[in-house]
Amino acid sequence: MGMSVVGIQLILESVPVSNTYSLTKQRTKQLRILATRANSMDIKSTVAFVAAAAAWTMSSGNSSTDTTAKSTGAPTQCPVTGHKVEGSSGCPFSQGLPLPDPGHRCDPNSVDEFKIPDVPPLTDKQREVIKATAPVLAEHGVTITTHFYKNMIRAHPELRDVFSETAQKLGHQPRALASAVYAYAVNIDDLTPLLPVVDRIAYKHTSLHIVAEQYGIVGKHLIQAIVDILGDAVTPEIGDAWYNGYWNLAKIFIQRERDIYSAAVQAGGWEGWRPFKVAKRVKESDEITSFYLKPAEDTGKPIPTYHPGQYLGVSLNIPALGHKQARQYSLSDAPNGEYYRISVKREDGVAIPTPENPEVPNHPGWISNVLHKDLHEGDLIDVAPPYGDFFYEPSTVTPNAPLVLLSAGVGQTALLSILKSQIDNADKKITYATVAKNEKTHAFGNYIRDLEKSHKNLTFKVFYSSPGDKAVQGAHFDHHGRMNLEKIKDSLYLDDDATEYFLCGPAAFMTDKLKELSALGVDEKRVHLELFSAGELPSGN
């Protein structure tokens, strides 16, 4: 048996790697003592991994360096095969050369990054290694994944079209990837809890038209980044375990994504991008504009349907960046066979400071501003078929169960689609509650108010967090302040065990409302929210 996660955490507590700029002799001794106490064959490599990670941090002092790991006494031959590499300065584990499959890892020319290797299932020992090294990856995960993105994009500039430039620069993407890798490591014995997350990510990937070959590129650069950052600490045993682990996980994604693509095609859709034209634009508020999209080429057939709540991937050229970017926007209308409607908030953007330029002004939201300013009626835009795991379909057991839709800001869009698809079932009670800053940013208010007048089954509640002078309470909004469920308790159908709750808006809004609903006695299983995260790194990272 390998070392337990608890064991390795103990070691990490004794040696706080991120703060360790001087790994003292005393601490090194502590490591040795702990290693001996844990009494395991595998432990040596694990402790070496931790210690070398600490040493790397100590020597570099810069967590996002672009250079490869500096190794002292780099092996000139592969530690696994003993193979000496002609024309190479040594083993990729220490020299930062590309990491091919284990049998040939010292021959950089053998790397075929588009190849999907035929890896065996993980062995018990490999699982132990992955679990035991998870805390180290948590500690260095963001450094590793930041390094990974930089190098991968440098080698494959075409991938800039796929990855969000803003999310990368803000560090959200590296953090999300590090969290996903960590979640994988700690759940390695039983991946069941991760399957909903796999599904969520697979839908996102298909809406970006990720293809199987790209997993080869990601795998090569991810494992390379682990090697670059952790250096010689990545022993062949650890390298093999993660290489094998990566590919076992990648194959789950590849298979799931293939299934999603073929289901879309079978349902009359398409794989990848298809040109649509803007049939109509409608300004919904000072911030939100709706785009009605129809296929550029009229085939005479209805466009594929979708589940209310799902989103549409769009891709367009961003002149300021010099390449394309893709985003997903919730479909804001009920499925109708004729057009897709997305309703987009124009984002002010965020500041992305760099060490060289710490005081930068906000750049505008790339996609939303181009859509608002430059996408006019008759223009073309590339569209992926509708995808997403957040949607509502009435249960076959209780099709008339009440529905409570709670949104904040532009989070309304996904719930509007659900509302419109269900409103004509007069036996279904629906509450639609939303919070906006004020009357200028509030979209769809008049439309839903009219719907409420014509449909007795609908209750509409509006909160304004900062109403303007012209907003009249009782006419434009019901409550002043952020959404507080106590104030609309009577419209939440709390006494019906079948009521379902859908939340959409900023992440903090959704987690707050989930807590409030739980406190009101609602079983969390009946609460649905659109989350994007694949898990979190342990606090402090």
Ligand SMILES: NC(=O)C1=CN([C@@H]2O[C@H](COP(=O)(O)OP(=O)(O)OC[C@H]3O[C@@H](n4cnc5c(N)ncnc54)[C@H](OP(=O)(O)O)[C@@H]3O)[C@@H](O)[C@H]2O)C=CC1
């Ligand atoms: N499919 C999906 O899941 C979609 C998700 N979204 C997400 O929805 C979010 C909406 O953003 P946006 O329109 O910019 O929101 P805003 O920041 O403009 O906020 C809109 C309203 O929500 C209130 N609010 C914000 N946070 C909370 C909270 N924790 N509790 C209660 N009220 C809150 C704001 O109050 P105050 O004025 O006090 O800040 C404001 O009144 C985005 O983060 C976007 O990612 C959007 C579209 C679709």
